[in-house]
Amino acid sequence: MRTITVVGASLAGLYAARELRAQGYDGRLVIIGAEPHPPYDRPPLSKDFLTGKADEDQLALSDAEETDELAAEWLLGVRARALDARGRTVLLEDGRTVASDGVVIATGACARRLPGPSLAGVHTLRTLCDARALRADLAAWPQRVVVIGGGFIGAETASSCVALGHDVTVVEAAPLPLLPQLGADMAAVCAGLHARGGAELVTGTGVAALHGDATVRAVELADGRMLPADVVVVGIGATPNTGWLAGSTLALDDGVLCDDGCVTALPHVVAVGDVARVGAARAEHWTSATEQPRVAVRNLLAGHTAETVRPLPYFWSDQYGSRIQFAGRRRADDTVRLVEGSPEEGSFLAAYEREGHTTAVLAVDRPRPFTRMRRGLLAAVPVAA
Incomplete structure (x- = not known):
């Protein structure tokens, strides 16, 4: 292979680039990123970055020395628009094309949003730009913050908002947060962290609507209750970024379908991280983004599935x-x-x-x-x- 393109300047994309060099690939390496920033660490966005304990330079996943060692062409601030039918060319939104002998798909996922009009003060938290905007809105103290979704992002954001001195309510549609992952008994224990930390937890009801003129003022719940709100954070999951692959020959179903070695239906195309459905599962975890690239790159360079991943779901969350x-x-x-x-x-x-x-x-x-x-x-x- 003379040219390999990594689509996605993400954690998984950076690890794939590292693996390509570590496994002996010395050809042209192109890394495409939709965001203007070099790869950065996402877990601190809802924690230390939001509370001001970490600055943007502390989020960087690589330094200048490693960037030089990778010897890659970085195309940042531009999205991939399509992958040609045979998978040999990546088309960019600005009209450029990158001819590629191999492609690593690492485009991650985007935050789900609530339907309805766009109101100031309503945030998701997935990217650095999201975190900047939320941190700016939280600078006015104190405020009434409603977090919609009691999963990891929601709970961590709620914890950070409490630490900043805000009045926080977490709304979870399920009977308990993290119920599918932990089961009823342990989910109840972890739900208790909200009360211990100083946030109110409302469970068993969804959100009917957000109210306000240009700026959000209240959250209406499905049971009729109205929660006053100056800031709303929506943490209701993420959707894999596969829209740019529509019309390609790749199979898509809640992610890019891969075998157990991260290889797609095209042996010269592999997928890793949040966008990849490896085997029968798509795991939005930090460990998946760091462990899958080694196997995916080996199989890409071999031209077939020579090794499979050994997935063991693992996650962590810092709350209160x-x-x-x-x-x-x-x-x-x-x-x-x-x-x-x-x-x-x-x-x-x-x-x-x-x-x-x-x-x-x-x-x-x-x-x-x-x-x-x-x-x-x-x-x-x-x-x-």
């Missing part, structure tokens, strides 16, 4: 001064056993078990024992060649 960590695959019929600590102590380690085997592990402020149990789960994942 506590760190939540989860690894594994929980099923509805799994039992939960406290290994050490207790929810009453505010720090514990719990194991999900099925037929005598540990299937997943959850920890709140127990990082070392959690890491040991996570390693044990990873060691049990079968290796497929």
